Amino acid sequence: MEITKLSPQGQVIIPKSLREAHQWEVGQEFIIIDIGDGILLKPKKAFVVTKLDDAAGCLKYQGKSKTLEDMDNAIRQGVEES
Numbered sequence: 001m002e003i004t005k006l007s008p009q010g011q012v013i014i015p016k017s018l019r020e021a022h023q024w025e026v027g028q029e030f031i032i033i034d035i036g037d038g039i040l041l042k043p044k045k046a047f048v049v050t051k052l053d054d055a056a057g058c059l060k061y062q063g064k065s066k067t068l069e070d071m072d073n074a075i076r077q078g079v080e081e082s
Contacts, residue, residue, distance in 0.1 A: 014041075 002015040014024070022043065029044040066074075 002018065004013050004015065006012055018024075024043065030041040031044050033040040033042065
């Protein structure tokens with residue numbers, strides 16, 4: 001069992017032995033779950049990089065291809081509306 005302290009800035013040091021055992025590097029993000037009498041830290045999984053070819057099959061658009069200018073105008077319109 002390891003013991004650590006809460007700093008005045010609200011930070012907790014995860015002991016080196018645990019960081020190494022779990023292969024957590026600087027910048028590792030964690031999901032914090034309140035379990036009533038304490039908290040659970042779960043490492044946030046890195047977002048899996050996908051290629052356009054992996055996702056393109058789910059696109060159902062059948063019309064004429066849009067130009068970059070068409071897409072820029074649609075984005076601009078959406079920003080103006082919000």
